[in-house]
Amino acid sequence: LEQALRLVFEEEPRRSYIARSYFMGMAKAVDQVHVVLRPSGRFVLVLGRNTIRGVPIDSFGFVLSLCEAAGFVVEKWFNYEIIKNAFKLTRHQTADIIPLDGVAVMRKR
DSSP states (O other), X not given: OHHHHHHHHHHXXXXXXXXXXXXXXXXXXXXXXXXXXXXXXXXXXXXXXXXXXXXXXXXXXXXXXXXXXXXXXXXXXXXXXXXOOOOOOOOOTTOOOOOXXXXXXEEEO
């Protein structure tokens, strides 16, 4: 993640800061989910990958690593091809369409 954020920083420091803040927030959120989930409870993560200023960011892989560090065990994961983008979100014209979502099923130890 650090290497990817460094490349983004070279293009636009502000976006690198925003991305870093996002992943720090996700780390806190994953930790909180782990705290409140009952023992052996399951958590499902669905997350796409991003491109920021031409730098591919494996958001799914990075957050999955955060989940494992928090104490979740990955039972299975797969990629899901997004056939129809149903959300009518306005995205910047330079934003790529996210073609795949990563899906992971995890269990609290």
